[in-house]
Amino acid sequence: MxxxxxxxxxxxxxxxxxxxxxxxxxxxxxxxxxxxxxxxxxxxxxxxxxxxxxxxxxxxxxxxxxALMRLMTRKKETKGEAFYEIIFSAMDHKFNQCLVFPEEMRMVNMAAREMSKDVFEEKSKLLMRYILKGKEESAKTMTRAVSTLKLREPQNPKVTAALLVYVNAVMNHYLELYKERPDDFFAKAGEIKKELKAYLDCMLYGIVGEE
Amino acid sequence: MxxxxxxxxxxxxxxxxxxxxxxxxxxxxxxxxxxxxxxxxxxxxxxxxxxxxxxxxxxxxxxxxxALMRLMTRKKETKGEAFYEIIFSAMDHKFNQCLVFPEEMRMVNMAAREMSKDVFEEKSKLLMRYILKGKEESAKTMTRAVSTLKLREPQNPKVTAALLVYVNAVMNHYLELYKERPDDFFAKAGEIKKELKAYLDCMLYGIVGEE
CATH class of the missing domain: 1.10.10.60 (Homeodomain-like)
Structure with missing residues (x-):
């Protein structure tokens, strides 16, 4: 040979x-x-x-x-020009990775809970490295999404951070609900996005009325 | 005897x-x-x-x-009449429990990650029961806090849910940061509350300006 x-x-x-x-x-x-x-x-x-x-x-x-590389590698820039297009495109990408790599997803979930001292330190470092990488990417996407908005206080540094915390919390809620059956997520995507938009609109436009 | x-x-x-x-x-x-x-x-x-x-x-x-009972039992109603008073009083209570019961806190954290099949099913059920109880209590507190606000859309059922997701996400961020050293949390409470208020104000008043 x-x-x-x-x-x-x-x-x-x-x-x-x-x-x-x-x-x-x-x-x-x-x-x-x-x-x-x-x-x-x-x-x-x-x-x-x-x-x-x-x-x-x-x-x-x-x-x-x-597993971490496969789940987190993004081949293309997040598509979309408007705020919700950018947010939804990032969310679709996350769910798509769960669909394409279900075993990898489960292994990462297991690793997050792994307590054996044989691998604890190394696996924790590895997870932390990819969590930080993921946070950086999310922050970039959010900065791009926020740049499409007309802000009430353009100088307020909390705005992007607040949206990041909030969008991640809402997304994690859906990821948790659908992580074992990402197909369902795509089947109900229209409905879910409408609900997600209602959540995010609360922050975009505020919930307290004029005096 | x-x-x-x-x-x-x-x-x-x-x-x-x-x-x-x-x-x-x-x-x-x-x-x-x-x-x-x-x-x-x-x-x-x-x-x-x-x-x-x-x-x-x-x-x-x-x-x-x-451990779960000690961490979650609330002896008194959340104090406060105004929105931020109610939110901060609930947060102080959570941190206070970590301060009074540090071993209980650590045992619950360990249990959440426990994978041994000897106890997996029972501990998961127990945790789930207390998680649901905790969610119910948080929802009650939030409903009371929201009732003090003049809402832009008083009929929108998403408002309380949106605030709950958001406030929990922000609080978890601080709980995560300070869970090993709740003393520091109390030492820096003024600063943290100012920051938390800046986050929550983003949702109360919205981040997008008038056209």
């Missing part, structure tokens, strides 16, 4: 291991996850598994980073 | 076990928490521990319920 072919087989094997491992780690806490089960699932010997990954912990952290 | 005295000793012993157990469960995941450590801490024999609690699981669930 040519070297190129060998390297391709090697890459395919590594991917097969990662795929099985993400499924296993998405279903069980770290301590209960089994490398036997992982190698069985992808029909690869245990020797080969430890040829690619030096330990179960190493495999776990590589899987977690891959 | 009189029966009354005996019952008092029995009650004291039970309390001593619960106290040590809450500390142990606040520091370790369920599987790693040790009943040996608990009995050692409160100088009570293991036989006596299992006389009061039929199993480690039973002890865990009783501790968790006691």
């Amino acid at each position: 040519k070297e190129e072919q060998l390297s391709k087989i090697s890459e395919q094997r590594r991917e097969a291991i990662l795929k099985s491992a993400i499924i296993e780690f998405s279903q069980k806490p770290y301590k209960e996850a089994s490398t036997d089960q992982i190698t069985k699932q992808c029909s690869i010997s245990k020797g080969l598994l430890f040829h690619y990954f030096k330990s179960k912990k190493d495999l776990y952290l590589v899987c977690l980073e891959q | 009189k029966e009354e005295q005996l019952s008092k000793i029995s009650e004291q012993r039970r309390e001593a076990i619960l106290k040590s157990a809450i500390i142990e469960f606040s520091q370790k995941p369920y599987k790693e928490a040790s009943t040996d450590q608990i009995t050692k801490q409160c100088s009570i024999s293991k036989g006596l521990l299992f006389h009061y609690f039929k199993s480690k699981k039973d002890l865990y669930l009783v501790c968790l319920e006691q």
Whole structure:
């Protein structure tokens, strides 16, 4: 076999291991996850598994980073020119990632709760790094969305921060409701967006009337 | 000894076990928490521990319920007549509970992440019950706070819901920041309340100006 072919087989094997491992780690806490089960699932010997990954912990952290990358990578700029277009496009993107990568989503949820001291420090650092990255991206999107509004107090630095806190809270409410069935989210997207708009309008236009 | 005295000793012993157990469960995941450590801490024999609690699981669930009760019980109605008085009084109460019951707070945080299948179903149900109770209480407080406002659209059912989502998100931000050091929260309370008011004013008065 040519070297190129060998390297391709090697890459395919590594991917097969990662795929099985993400499924296993998405279903069980770290301590209960089994490398036997992982190698069985992808029909690869245990020797080969430890040829690619030096330990179960190493495999776990590589899987977690891959899952986080897949869920958070954005290939395109958020579309839209108007405030709600920008907000809804960002939300659609988040739900779409849950739809395309459901096991990755579950593994990240499991990792957030993982308490085993074998991986606690490393997984916490990894999660924190991606949480900060996610916050930065959300802040950029929100700054762009806010720039389309005519503000009452354009110099008030709290406006973008307030909207960020609020929009994230409302979105998390829907993510929590639909995370196990993102299909439903897309089926009801029209309805949900109308409701979300009613929530956000409360902040855009205020709830207290003139004296 | 009189029966009354005996019952008092029995009650004291039970309390001593619960106290040590809450500390142990606040520091370790369920599987790693040790009943040996608990009995050692409160100088009570293991036989006596299992006389009061039929199993480690039973002890865990009783501790968790006691911690939740202590953190969530409100002895007095939220004080205050004006919107911000009511909101700040509710917030002060939450932080005060963290200050008075730090181990209980930590045990509940641990329980929220607990994944061991030995206790998963029961602890999840228990947490859910208290989360719902907490949401009901917050909704009552918010309804009272909103009733002090002159609303732009008094018939809009979204207003209270929107404020609840928003105020909880802002409060959770501060709870997260100060949960390990509630003393700091009280030391900086004036500053924090000013900031919180700036956030809430965004929703009360709106951020978009007149055309």
